[in-house]
Amino acid sequence: xxxxxxxxxxxxxxxxxxxxxxxxxxxxxxxxxxxxxxxxxxxxxxxxxxxxxxxxxxxxxxxxxxxxxxxxxxxxxxxxxxxxxxxxxxxxxxxxxxxxxxxxxxxxxxxxxxxxxxx
Amino acid sequence: xxxxxxxxxxxxxxxxxxxxxxxxxxxxxxxxxxxxxxxxxxxxxxxxxxxxxxxxxxxxxxxxxxxxxxxxxxxxxxxxxxxxxxxxxxxxxxxxxxxxxxxxxx
Numbered sequence: 001x002x003x004x005x006x007x008x009x010x011x012x013x014x015x016x017x018x019x020x021x022x023x024x025x026x027x028x029x030x031x032x033x034x035x036x037x038x039x040x041x042x043x044x045x046x047x048x049x050x051x052x053x054x055x056x057x058x059x060x061x062x063x064x065x066x067x068x069x070x071x072x073x074x075x076x077x078x079x080x081x082x083x084x085x086x087x088x089x090x091x092x093x094x095x096x097x098x099x100x101x102x103x104x105x106x107x108x109x110x111x112x113x114x115x116x117x118x119x
Numbered sequence: 120x121x122x123x124x125x126x127x128x129x130x131x132x133x134x135x136x137x138x139x140x141x142x143x144x145x146x147x148x149x150x151x152x153x154x155x156x157x158x159x160x161x162x163x164x165x166x167x168x169x170x171x172x173x174x175x176x177x178x179x180x181x182x183x184x185x186x187x188x189x190x191x192x193x194x195x196x197x198x199x200x201x202x203x204x205x206x207x208x209x210x211x212x213x214x215x216x217x218x219x220x221x222x223x224x225x
Contacts, residue, residue: 035214037162045154045189047214059212061184062120095161104154104209110161114148 002026002109004096009114012112016086016118022079022096022111029077030054033099035107038080038092038116048094049081050103059103064090086118121210123210125218130223131196139220141189141206149208151189156219157202166191169187209217 005115008020036048039096049060049070058070069082079096097107124142141151153166153170162171166182169189179194195199202223206217 037214044203044219045156045207047216050214059214061213097136100167104150106167106207107154107162108164110163112161113188114141 002098004098004109004111006094006096006111006114007118008083009094011119012086014086014088014118017082017084018086018114018116020081020083020094020096020114024079024096024098025076026048027098029072030074032101034072034079035097035099035104036079037095037097037107037110038090039093039095039113040089043092046092050099051079052103053109055105083116086116088118091118092116120213121184121208121215123206123215125204125206125220126215127218127222128223130225131193132225135196137193137196137200137222138190139193139204139222140215141191141209142187143189143208144187146187146189146208147185149184150208150209151166151182154205154207155192155200156205157203159202160180193222196222200224210223 003025005023035050051070067085071080093113094111096111100107100108154162155165156162169184170182203219
């Protein structure tokens with residue numbers, strides 16, 4: 001059974017930093033692209049970043065480019081999101097998602113999310 | 120950037136058919152994926168690659184995509200289908216979501 005469990009969400013001041021993690025199980029982690037998607041309170045889904053299975057290719061939304069860094073740790077089966085220079089508008093629930101195959105594939109499985117508040 | 124346009128809300132009576140559209144420039148040339156999100160829950164993939172149903176999704180859910188509009192169709196709507204629905208495409212190394220449609224079952 002595929003499981004994705006996010007952690008690291010917190011209340012942080014503008015300009016601060018936060019590191020989110022997503023522990024995964026139930027599939028060959030290194031074989032699949034992964035992504036972060038967020039949802040601001042009462043709003044729709046917004047893609048944040050994606051990373052290839054090897055970790056060698058990453059993509060970012062313009063809204064977070066230069067401030068957020070996605071990475072993956074094969075030894076821990078973990079997906080990470082380092083968030084720096086946080087802004088009020090980064091307040092959201094952050095979801096970790098397993099991509100079906102390659103980066104252009106759909107988000108096959110989602111975690112329950114972790115809440116980030118910037119205030 | 121690429122924009123996907125969805126109606127904010129759609130209402131349907133139980134047992135009827137709901138159609139949720141997703142408009143985009145020549146979207147018919149792209150693969151469209153659809154997600155269902157119930158309040159307080161994570162999204163769930165309900166249609167992938169325009170019209171494929173993932174394992175476990177009822178055959179009441181179907182999809183189509185042509186020209187400038189992709190459509191998610193839910194037949195024999197049930198109360199449990201009440202949720203927000205989002206379309207999504209991959210465009211120039213970006214993932215784009217539509218703004219979402221709230222489906223209300225009357």
